[in-house]
Amino acid sequence: MKLNKSIFGWMMYDFANSSFTTIIVTVIYSVYFRDVVVNQGELGTALWGRAISISMLMVAATAPIFGAVADFSRAKKKFLFYNCYLTVIFTALLFFVQAGDIFKGMFFFIIANFAFNSGNVFYNALLPDIAPREEIGKVSGWGWAVGYIGGLIALLLMLPLVHNNWIRLVFPTVAAFFGIFAIPTFILLKEVKKPSKRTNYFRTAFKRIKNSTENIKDFRELIKFIISYLIYNDGIIIVISFGAIYGATKFGMDTKQLITYFVIANVTSMIGAFIFGYIFDKIGAKKTISITLVIWIAVVIWVFLCKSVNEFYLIGMLAGIAIGSSQSSSRAMLVLLTPDAKMTEFFGFYSVTGRIASILGPLVYGEVSRITGDQKWAILSVGLFFIAGAILLQTVNEEKGKLTALNWKEDIEET
16 A cells, blocks of 8 residues: 555544544543533433434434535535534533533534534545555555544543543543644545536535435445444444443443553554454455454453453453454445445435434433443343344345446436
8 A cells, every 4th residue: 555645644534533532422521421411320321322312313414415515516625624623613612511511511512423423424435535446445444543543642642631620621632632633634635626517506415315315226235235334333333432431330440540441442443453454455345344243242242241340451452453443344345335426425325324323322222221220231232233233244245246336337417
C-alpha cells in the first residue's frame, strides 16, 4: 500500500473522531451521565440506551437524503466537514451538564452522536476515492488502526482530568482534540470530482432514494450481507455504548480503572484492525468477518461468566481484537459489494438499516437492565445479535456479489 496525502488525510479523520467514540460514548460521559447526571441506578442505564436509540433514529431518518445529495453534488467532503464540527460544538457543550441536568445531558449528547454518525456516512463513502479495490481491506484496516491510536492518545490525555472536580473539563478537551486533528483531512484529502449541475438537490435526493430502492434489488448478495451486518453491528453498538457502564456497575471500577481498561482494549483493537486488514485481503471478507464474530460470541459468554476485575481486563483484550477487526472488515466488505456510482447513496441506505437496527439494541439492553436490576441478564441479548448475524452471513456469496458490483452500469438519467 502506497501512503499518499489523500490516504493520510483520510486516516487522520479516524484518528480524530475516535476520541469521541472512546471518551464520550464508551468510557467517561456514559458513566458520568448514569452515575452523576441521573444517579438513580439502572434508570440511568435505561435513559442512556434511549439517548443512543433516539440519535440513531435521527440518523436513520436523514442519512439517505444527505447521502444522495452529497453523491449527486459531489460534496462528500463538505458534508463531512459540517457534521464533524457540529459534533465538536455539542461535545464541548457537555461541559455545562451537571448533576440533575437529565434533559440537557441527553439533548446535547443526542445531537453530538447524531452528527458523528451522520459524518461517518460521508467518511466511509470517501474510501473508494482514495484506494483501489484491491487495497481497500488494507486501507480500511490501517484507518481503524490509526483511529485506535487516536483513541489511545485521547484516553491518556484525559487521565489528569478524571478528578471529580475536573471531570467536566474532559468534554471540551475531547471536542478540541477532535476538531484540531480533523483539520488535515479537509486539507489533504482530495475528493474525486465529477461534473455536477444546478438542480433542486432535495428533489433529486428523493428521486435517487427511489432509484436506489429499486436498484438495490439487483444486488442479492449485498442485501443478504446488509441484513447480517445490521444484526451483528447492533451487538457491537451495545458493547461500545455500555462497556464502561457494565464495568463500573458490576465490578465497581472507577474512572481511572476504566481508562486503563480501555487503553488496553484500544491497543488490542489497533492490533486486530491492522492484522485482520491483511487477513481480509488474503482469505476474503466473509471468512474474516466470520472469524471475528466467533471471537465476539466467546467474549459475550466470558463476560456472562466473569467473576473478577482481573478477568474482566482479560476479556477487554479479546474484545479489543474483535471490535477492531470486525468493524474494519465490515466497512471494507460493504465497499466491495457496492458499485462505485452508488457509493454514497448506498452508504446512506446502509446507515438507515444499521441505525434502525441500532435503535433496538440499546433499548433492549437498557430496559432489561432496568427491569431485572442486573445488567448480567442484558448481556445475553448481545450474544443473540452476534449468533444471528453470523448465521445469516454464511448465506452470502462473496465472489458473486463483487462481480455484480464491478459489472453494474447505471441506466438512469439523473436530472
